[in-house]
Amino acid sequence: MPSVALEEVLRDVRRALEDPALQEGLRRAYTGAERRVPEILAEHPEILELARRVEEAKRRVLEDLDRYIEMAVESLKGVGAEPHFAGTAEEAREIVAGIVGSGKVVVMSKSMVAAEIGLREHLESLGNEVWETDLGELLIQLQGSKPMHTIAPAIHLTREEAARLVSEKLGVKLDGEKIEEIVAVVRRYLRDKFVRADVGISGANALAADTGAFVLVENEGNIRLVTGLPPLHIAVVGVDKIVPTLTDAFHVAMVQAAYASLYPPTYLNVIAGPSSTADIEKKRVYGAHGPPKLHVVLVDNGRKKAAKKPLLAEQLRCIRCGRCQLECPVWRLTANHWGGPVYGGPMGVGWTAVTLGEESGAELAHLCLGCARCDEVCPVRIPLSRIIRWLKKLYAESHGL
Amino acid sequence: MDVKLILSLLAENVERTGYPVPVDVERIYSWAKPLNLPRGGRAVLYTGALYQLAPYINSLVRHLESLEGRRAGGLALRLAKTLGKIIDLGKVVAKADPGEIKAVEEVLRSIARLLSAAGVEYGYLYEDDMYSGVILYDMGLDEAFARHAKMVAETLEKSGASLIITVDPHTTHVLRSVFPEYVDGFGLEVKNYLEILSENIDSLKPRRGEAGYRVVIHDPCFYARHEGIVEEPRQLLRFAGLEVEEPPRSGKMTYCCGGPVEAVSPSLSRRIAETRLRELQGVGGRIVTMCPICYVNLRRVGGKVEDIALHLSRRLL
Numbered sequence: 270m271p272s273v274a275l276e277e278v279l280r281d282v283r284r285a286l287e288d289p290a291l292q293e294g295l296r297r298a299y300t301g302a303e304r305r306v307p308e309i310l311a312e313h314p315e316i317l318e319l320a321r322r323v324e325e326a327k328r329r330v331l332e333d334l335d336r337y338i339e340m341a342v343e344s345l346k347g348v349g350a351e352p353h354f355a356g357t358a359e360e361a362r363e364i365v366a367g368i369v370g371s372g373k374v375v376v377m378s379k380s381m382v383a384a385e386i387g388l389r390e391h392l393e394s395l396g397n398e399v400w401e402t403d404l405g406e407l408l409i410q411l412q413g414s415k416p417m418h419t420i421a422p423a424i425h426l427t428r429e430e431a432a433r434l435v436s437e438k439l440g441v442k443l444d445g446e447k448i449e450e451i452v453a454v455v456r457r458y459l460r461d462k463f464v465r466a467d468v469g470i471s472g473a474n475a476l477a478a479d480t481g482a483f484v485l486v487e488n489e490g491n492i493r494l495v496t497g498l499p500p501l502h503i504a505v506v507g508v509d510k511i512v513p514t515l516t517d518a519f520h521v522a523m524v525q526a527a528y529a530s531l532y533p534p535t536y537l538n539v540i541a542g543p544s545s546t547a548d549i550e551k552k553r554v555y556g557a558h559g560p561p562k563l564h565v566v567l568v569d570n571g572r573k574k575a576a577k578k579p580l581l582a583e584q585l586r587c588i589r590c591g592r593c594q595l596e597c598p599v600w601r602l603t604a605n606h607w608g609g610p611v612y613g614g615p616m617g618v619g620w621t622a623v624t625l626g627e628e629s630g631a632e633l634a635h636l637c638l639g640c641a642r643c644d645e646v647c648p649v650r651i652p653l654s655r656i657i658r659w660l661k662k663l664y665a666e667s668h669g670l
Numbered sequence: 671m672d673v674k675l676i677l678s679l680l681a682e683n684v685e686r687t688g689y690p691v692p693v694d695v696e697r698i699y700s701w702a703k704p705l706n707l708p709r710g711g712r713a714v715l716y717t718g719a720l721y722q723l724a725p726y727i728n729s730l731v732r733h734l735e736s737l738e739g740r741r742a743g744g745l746a747l748r749l750a751k752t753l754g755k756i757i758d759l760g761k762v763v764a765k766a767d768p769g770e771i772k773a774v775e776e777v778l779r780s781i782a783r784l785l786s787a788a789g790v791e792y793g794y795l796y797e798d799d800m801y802s803g804v805i806l807y808d809m810g811l812d813e814a815f816a817r818h819a820k821m822v823a824e825t826l827e828k829s830g831a832s833l834i835i836t837v838d839p840h841t842t843h844v845l846r847s848v849f850p851e852y853v854d855g856f857g858l859e860v861k862n863y864l865e866i867l868s869e870n871i872d873s874l875k876p877r878r879g880e881a882g883y884r885v886v887i888h889d890p891c892f893y894a895r896h897e898g899i900v901e902e903p904r905q906l907l908r909f910a911g912l913e914v915e916e917p918p919r920s921g922k923m924t925y926c927c928g929g930p931v932e933a934v935s936p937s938l939s940r941r942i943a944e945t946r947l948r949e950l951q952g953v954g955g956r957i958v959t960m961c962p963i964c965y966v967n968l969r970r971v972g973g974k975v976e977d978i979a980l981h982l983s984r985r986l987l
Binding site for chain 2: 596
């Protein structure tokens with residue numbers, strides 16, 4: 270049985286259309302974003318060249334995924350990180366849970382793969398105090414809802430709604446509903462969590478097979494704290510994030526930032542193993558200022574199987590910039606209410622097929638217009654609308670049509 | 671909506687009648703009668719019936735809109751099916767707007783006259799002007815599509831034509847870019863009439879002394895993104911003395927009219943159409959469509975829109 274049902278998706282979509290707060294939040298958020306990306310690309314035409322290289326690098330990895338996973342594992346060991354491989358979402362949760370234990374304070378930076386495996390909820394259920402530290406993702410946590418965009422999870426929330434959530438759920442007083450005020454209050458509130466945290470959990474934008482280094486791109490600065498302050502860092506990384514070299518990984522970060530209309534990115538983090546120093550007698554000691562221990566959990570969860578499928582394999586090149594979402598006429602009215610339980614919009618349908626099974630993706634496919642604006646804007650040229658039409662075909666076949 | 675039921679109705683309708691929705695079959699080709707077009711020939715005009723079907727599709731969608739979200743909706747359709755009244759469904763739902771039927775027929779006649787005025791020699795297929803099956807392909811009903819496409823291809827090949835002239839984006843795309851994948855050995859040349867008019871533009875003459883007006887162009891997704899037809903309509907409209915305005919999203923980045931989800935989620939389709947219509951209206955100018963689906967969708971949400979063939983024929987014939 271698919272874990273997504275078309276009937277429910279249609280109900281969700283109708284609810285989204287009738288939700289004035291969501292519609293207003295979406296309207297405010299996307300006005301301008303559509304214009305900014307072409308401006309950035311016109312100003313930095315080199316990004317287009319890098320996008321071609323990223324596409325090519327990802328194709329190479331996906332044709333030989335098992336070997337690249339092995340290379341990544343070896344390279345991670347080489348830099349003193351502890352690699353793990355998880356075949357399923359459940360395995361991934363268990364591995365992380367085994368490392369974290371219970372009764373800990375955990376800070377997380379926004380990660381779609383963490384959401385995909387249901388990590389926050391699982392760690393909470395084991396008696397850990399878990400905090401999302403990306404502002405948008407924190408608002409989602411406080412609201413108890415799901416991220417509504419790949420890069421901007423709270424794209425659907427207006428300042429009024431955000432202010433209400435922060436004051437109600439965090440129990441802090443806000444003077445008015447100024448966005449600056451909300452940001453300042455959250456900063457103060459989370460500062461204490463960062464300092465007390467036992468574990469920091471992040472994702473990764475790209476992991477280099479040649480060196481075991483991974484990169485994380487951001488604007489808030491929360492990733493630096495999540496990955497730098499607690500004594501233990503766990504990175505949860507989909508195996509599709511593996512690229513051949515560290516140079517490729519940088520390219521992914523740059524292209525992702527530009528297509529997400531955040532260029533230059535404020536921060537680019539490179540992490541190759543745990544923190545260490547050899548300043549005294551050249552003896553290497555781990556845990557100078559950063560975490561002495563780094564675990565990297567490589568998550569398959571359907572990716573290796575998808576990599577062998579024509580068309581669906583192409584979804585795995587996705588760098589999660591979210592551009593296809595902003596350009597999709599359906600997404601712009603429904604946000605991530607369409608696309609799957611975690612991922613959303615055109616890329617979401619493909620990712621749902623990868624991670625929850627093709628039959629689940631097929632339940633979502635009929636909301637696609639097939640207009641192909643997404644294909645036009647994808648930096649790594651994923652034939653998103655063709656993947657979705659293929660899923661429509663699967664829907665027909667699996668329902669005996 | 672009960673998508674499974676809608677899909678099976680579409681597939682069964684095409685299988686039994688040749689058309690996805692119940693339709694007055696004679697109306698598919700009777701538009702051509704006053705023109706005395708020769709039958710067949712080296713080049714044939716193939717409408718694929720989409721313009722003719724658009725008013726019927728529109729009335730079906732209006733009906734679905736009224737059923738959406740009501741349990742009774744699924745029930746009524748299911749009842750129609752169990753009673754084996756798939757074709758009779760037409761009597762209930764396909765009360766197409768006669769004005770709209772006349773309008774799309776006038777579009778087709780305008781296209782035919784424009785081709786003649788441009789010196790193109792061509793014939794028509796009359797009762798062999800079959801539906802292309804495009805909705806089956808769009809809905810992923812590949813088996814039913816492949817069966818239907820084979821019949822269409824055989825009919826077209828039998829006509830002896832070597833050039834097929836298409837008139838709408840969906841039929842153009844499916845015939846030119848999809849048929850070769852689904853029909854073994856399909857090798858007919860497919861050209862859209864806008865491409866042909868553009869090639870023969872020197873044979874056309876704009877009417878003198880008539881003041882031009884502003885038009886805002888709504889590119890259909892399938893012309894702009896799949897078939898590379900972007901410049902031709904602009905060139906022709908300008909040649910006809912009209913002032914062409916671009917909406918915020920145009921050409922390769924044009925915005926969908928919402929049509930493709932009209933049967934699955936009429937309310938979503940309507941909202942997308944409203945979004946696009948507001949955008950087009952914001953530019954100022956008469957809105958030009960080039961696709962029968964865009965035409966009925968933008969009209970359904972109150973848009974005053976007119977097909978490019980009518981604009982061109984007024985100025986060039």
